[in-house]
Amino acid sequence: MHQACRIVVETLDALADAAAPGVPTRELDRIARERIEREGARPAFLGYRGYPATLCISINEEVVHGIPGERRLKDGDVVGLDLGCVVDGFYGDAARTVAVGHVSDEARRLMRVTEESLRAGIAACHPGKRVGDIGHAVQTHAEGAGYSVVREFVGHGIGTSLHEEPQVPNYGPPGRRQRLVPGMCLAIEPMVNVGGPAVRVLKDGWTAVTVDGSLSAHFELSVAVTEEGPWILSEPYPYGGGRETHA
């Protein structure tokens, strides 16, 4: 999973560099697929429940699950990139939102707050805490900044499938849901809207957009709960002891 997550995040780095005005979203999908396959991995989303692409690209008011196509990025777009891959049967899943060219101050603040919300959620991943503590940390941070968190989509357990138990909502009371134990791997992924939390899914069956048309951002990392605390799986094991080889 460490390998899979590392490949996903490195590919996202490359995609963030490639996301420039005029680039068709299909081109980013092609880059993602080639990179993943060159690393000897397999795209995790392609074919998942019929999803037709390697990458999800969600622009501006699109929240998640945007399908790459002929649409071209333009200056000022806020672009969510969500990617997953499989290495030796183990999944990695991560997402980030990037700015194309010059974006508004509001957009910058939204992206910053959403990433901070993700970090707040990850910081709650200690053994003995509960899944609800993660969502509470995310929600508290995002709503504290005046934004709202999406309810209809949630983070998830991850391992030998893309979506495993438990569901990891980005909201809710602390101290509820499953207790976190070492070895649990969770994809934590706040989706934060400038306006209200309501979203709807377009006729393509995938693309989720904000009902009020407001900007939305999405950041995601796959995290393992360890005895010592959270381990962001795309990064080296942070607590020493050479445990990198175990994932």
Place this chain on the structure above:
Amino acid sequence: MPRAAGGMGPGAPAAAAAAVEVPGTVLESLPNALYRVQLETEARPQVVAHVSGAAALRRILPGEAVVVELLAYDPGRGRIVRRRF
């Protein structure tokens, strides 16, 4: 990729629950009008199946050739939709 919240299992919101029909043979009758069915597919050799309304008009006996409908939600379960002759 976030999953849809709620009790419908993991995955996308509107992903259609496409049913697959596969031929099989009833192995044994279980309590609660359930049947264990041997399938003619390699991926899922046996399932426990309940019986659809139309197929339940006549009692199903072990050894009977049937068509079983499978959904993605539970790989071990199926639904007998009709007999094969």
